[in-house]
Amino acid sequence: MGGRGGVAAAPELSLGPEPTPRGVSYLRALAAASQARSRAAGIAAAGLRAQAAEYRAEAARLREALERAGLARDALSPPAAxxxxxxxxxxNLLAIRDTEMSSFVVASLDLSLRRAEVEEKRGKVHKESKALLDYTRKAITKLTELKKMLEKFKNDVEKQQVEQMADWQTKLVMMDSKERQYILQVSNYKAMLNRVGYTPEINHGVLMEMAEHKKDLGRKTKPISDTLRSYQDLPPDKALAALAIEDKKRQYAAAEKYLEDVLQSALTTPSL
Structure with a gap:
């Protein structure tokens, strides 16, 4: 029966009265695996049986040899047993399988070497443990010091906080007093400005324009002021003023004559 998209569905695994090819293949695989395991188990069992037979034969030979030597288990005295x-x-402890003296010596040497290694490791561990203990003691001492420092720091911080809060309260009271003082001064300045007729229209720009206008007026009136200032040197009487004017004219003419003579003499003098 075709599946969705035209792909044939895989045959179901059935081991009932009507087994499918897939079920038969699965049974054959199980049978082959079981046979392989059975053969392996048979080979292992045969090897173990052969080894057991060898051990039994060796035990029989040893028992026979001991009996011939008069060392059978029943013939031994309790101390010998x-x-x-x-x-x-x-x-068994030394893991040897014979009674040769050399085997005991080798096993004893091996055990001594192992003991030496264990002692060396134990000494190393003891040294490391001692170093760790010293480090732990130092760490505990340092921790105690840090705890003391932390406690002192907490006390100092609390004390500083109290002092700082008191300082802030004092400054707050002072700032509040200053604020009231400044508010009173601002009110007084406003009242004074109102008395002198200050209005918001009088600002910096207006004052600058008035200053420029004053400068222009000063430049325009300066010639008139200079002329009037020259008249202040004349006598108050008209006749005396006329005489003074004539005197000034003569002085002016004399100055012009002197200047002409100087220029003429400079022109006629030969150059060196």
């Missing part, structure tokens, strides 16, 4: 068990325990 205890010693044998102790030797076996030591052998």
């Amino acid at each position: 205890v010693s044998a068990r102790a030797v076996a325990a030591v052998a």
Whole structure:
């Protein structure tokens, strides 16, 4: 049966009375995997059985050798049995599988080396622990000092805050008094300006225009002022004034004559 978009749907897995090809393939794969595992288990079991047989044969040979030497388990005295068990325990502890003296020596040396390594590691750990303990003590001391500094800082901050608040309150009272004083001065200045006739129309621009106008008037009236000032030197009597004018004219003519003589003499004098 076709699926959506023309793609055929995968056959369902069915293991019932009417198995599908996919189900059959799945069963075959399971059977093959089971057979492979069974073969592997059989091989492992055969190897273990062979090894067990070898161990049993070796045990029988050892038992026979011990019996011939008179060292069977039943023939040993209790102290000897205890010693044998102790030797076996030591052998198991040292992980050796024979009773050769060399094996015990090698295992003992190996154990000594391991012990030396453990002692070295223990010494290193002890040294690191001591350093860590010293560092912890220093850290605790530093923490105590920091706590004291923090407490002192809090006290200083609270004290400074109290002093600063008192200072601010004093300044606030002073500023309030200054504000009232300035308001009173502004009111007095306004009253004074009202008395002298000040109006808002009199501003800086208007004053500058009036100053420029005053300068123009000064420039225009200066010639007239100079003329009037020259008349102030004349005598108040008309006759005396006429005589003074004639005297000035003679002085002027004499000055012109003197100037002409000087110029004439300068022109006639030969240059060196």
